[in-house]
Amino acid sequence: MNTEQLYRQIRLKKSFLCIGLDPEPGKMPEKLRNAEYPLFEFNRQILAATHHLAVACKPNTAFYESHGTHGWKQLELTIAHIREYYPDLFVIADAKRGDIGNTSKKYAETFFSLLQADAVTVAPYMGSDSVLPFLDYPGKWVVVLALTSNQGAEDFQFLSASNAERLFETVLRKSSGWGNSGNMMFVVGATRASMLVKVREIVPDHFLLIPGVGAQGGDLDEVARYGMNAHCGLLVNSSRGIIHADSTERFALVAGEKAADLQLQMSRILAEKGLV
Amino acid sequence: MNTEQLYRQIRLKKSFLCIGLDPEPGKMPEKLRNAEYPLFEFNRQILAATHHLAVACKPNTAFYESHGTHGWKQLELTIAHIREYYPDLFVIADAKRGDIGNTSKKYAETFFSLLQADAVTVAPYMGSDSVLPFLDYPGKWVVVLALTSNQGAEDFQFLSASNAERLFETVLRKSSGWGNSGNMMFVVGATRASMLVKVREIVPDHFLLIPGVGAQGGDLDEVARYGMNAHCGLLVNSSRGIIHADSTERFALVAGEKAADLQLQMSRILAEKGLV
Numbered sequence: 314m315n316t317e318q319l320y321r322q323i324r325l326k327k328s329f330l331c332i333g334l335d336p337e338p339g340k341m342p343e344k345l346r347n348a349e350y351p352l353f354e355f356n357r358q359i360l361a362a363t364h365h366l367a368v369a370c371k372p373n374t375a376f377y378e379s380h381g382t383h384g385w386k387q388l389e390l391t392i393a394h395i396r397e398y399y400p401d402l403f404v405i406a407d408a409k410r411g412d413i414g415n416t417s418k419k420y421a422e423t424f425f426s427l428l429q430a431d432a433v434t435v436a437p438y439m440g441s442d443s444v445l446p447f448l449d450y451p452g453k454w455v456v457v458l459a460l461t462s463n464q465g466a467e468d469f470q471f472l473s474a475s476n477a478e479r480l481f482e483t484v485l486r487k488s489s490g491w492g493n494s495g496n497m498m499f500v501v502g503a504t505r506a507s508m509l510v511k512v513r514e515i516v517p518d519h520f521l522l523i524p525g526v527g528a529q530g531g532d533l534d535e536v537a538r539y540g541m542n543a544h545c546g547l548l549v550n551s552s553r554g555i556i557h558a559d560s561t562e563r564f565a566l567v568a569g570e571k572a573a574d575l576q577l578q579m580s581r582i583l584a585e586k587g588l589v
Numbered sequence: 590m591n592t593e594q595l596y597r598q599i600r601l602k603k604s605f606l607c608i609g610l611d612p613e614p615g616k617m618p619e620k621l622r623n624a625e626y627p628l629f630e631f632n633r634q635i636l637a638a639t640h641h642l643a644v645a646c647k648p649n650t651a652f653y654e655s656h657g658t659h660g661w662k663q664l665e666l667t668i669a670h671i672r673e674y675y676p677d678l679f680v681i682a683d684a685k686r687g688d689i690g691n692t693s694k695k696y697a698e699t700f701f702s703l704l705q706a707d708a709v710t711v712a713p714y715m716g717s718d719s720v721l722p723f724l725d726y727p728g729k730w731v732v733v734l735a736l737t738s739n740q741g742a743e744d745f746q747f748l749s750a751s752n753a754e755r756l757f758e759t760v761l762r763k764s765s766g767w768g769n770s771g772n773m774m775f776v777v778g779a780t781r782a783s784m785l786v787k788v789r790e791i792v793p794d795h796f797l798l799i800p801g802v803g804a805q806g807g808d809l810d811e812v813a814r815y816g817m818n819a820h821c822g823l824l825v826n827s828s829r830g831i832i833h834a835d836s837t838e839r840f841a842l843v844a845g846e847k848a849a850d851l852q853l854q855m856s857r858i859l860a861e862k863g864l865v
Contacts, residue, residue: 375688375695381703385661411712412651412685413739419651427657436687436712438734440741458714463689465716468763475749487744
């Protein structure tokens with residue numbers, strides 16, 4: 314999916330919502346836990362209830378790998394199901410990979426050719442050759458971690474270099490030069506919304522993937538105020554706050570309500586900005 | 590496997606070799622490529638030919654994930670096979686994971702509980718809570734990326750902070766405080782052997798996992814000169830230089846020869862240091 318197609322979906326759905334598909338069996342109704350493919354079946358019902366409210370979804374690979382081969386199979390089934398039924402959804406494999414070039418090339422094959430995701434998240438620590446192989450796929454995107462929403466972000470991402478630039482700023486500045494705003498996005502945690510001003514000075518045109526709204530404490534209006542650009546330029550993710558808002562057999566219904574709440578706020582924000 | 594058990598294997602085998610199990614079907618003999626489980630069958634033969642020459646092995650997850658569910662299955666089979674036949678081998682899952690705490694916990698489950706690896710490599714960019722969940726498993730190890738062997742390492746790892754410390758040094762200093770030399774190791778690329786002096790000032794006691802000897806151009810004597818501590822403290826990895834040194838049906842035999850060459854050098858170095 315290219316930039317224009319993604320913006321079209323944002324305007325059409327009046328939403329810049331990304332739904333984190335991070336299913337935890339312990340938070341599912343028992344009947345579903347005992348299904349042959351509980352993660353897939355859960356996702357299938359979540360998607361049916363929410364797909365029209367979101368423009369993107371983001372399965373985090375950890376929640377599948379932790380079930381071994383059977384989990385990996387369900388990640389494949391989930392993305393194949395989205396490809397078949399919801400071709401309007403942008404699929405981000407939240408994998409946070411990154412390795413030497415030779416190996417990153419294998420990860421790019423995995424997530425783009427094999428799993429058919431639109432985008433994959435990548436950690437920047439190993440530098441350009443760990444990111445470049447993901448840019449060899451036309452129409453695909455790499456999402457580079459810049460400023461994350463967790464406490465540990467303080468440990469290294471805010472380190473000031475001798476040129477007074479903080480590490481996350483250097484990551485944004487350098488890595489934005491490896492691709493362009495049509496094949497690269499950046500992760501910026503919603504719990505640090507005020508930092509978005511600085512982020513937008515460095516990457517005014519790129520999409521930002523904002524995790525941490527909801528369970529992790531971020532605020533949607535703040536994110537939009539500081540992070541939105543003239544075309545929107547945001548994908549805001551909510552995972553647990555939507556998919557595990559309810560653990561009974563009403564989970565999909567409640568997920569639909571939670572997603573609708575966010576979509577309504579987004580619709581208002583987009584209208585205020587004159588984007589819809 | 591704990592520190593003392595690992596040192597015992599190093600003295601016993603007169604080796605600190607780690608074999609990178611990164612199998613590529615295109616570099617295998619045709620007969621093997623057509624097997625039901627080519628990656629596993631390849632690894633099985635490599636292990637049979639080399640296990641007595643190495644103290645560790647390191648499957649990189651990318652080489653399995655790129656074959657989807659079928660690849661993941663073969664990673665499981667490979668580690669289960671090692672657990673059954675070669676309990677003296679230390680298994681490092683080279684996964685380079687790292688996510689928010691909640692998610693890193695899932696990765697720790699995956700690699701330690703499910704796959705039964707001894708250690709997993711982790712990227713430090715997201716900080717302490719992305720690493721700490723891996724330290725909750727007694728007898729297991731986390732291997733933190735500090736200084737990698739690729740060209741892209743220049744992009745961020747050498748950035749100088751205002752306190753004149755470079756990023757990889759800050760990573761070593763801070764993250765070494767999250768664990769201890771009995772549950773944490775560091776990746777330091779062999780192509781930067783002279784940097785090992787600085788590394789050893791910060792982490793004198795920790796094991797260092799050194800990739801990049803062989804195909805990536807590192808030199809074993811240099812690595813030992815600058816990186817070895819009083820107990821050895823090194824695991825030196827070679828992947829392609831051993832496992833894909835030959836692509837005919839003689840591949841395992843040749844791998845055994847290549848591993849024996851390295852083990853012989855290591856044996857000499859350990860003797861010179863009075864460690865065996």
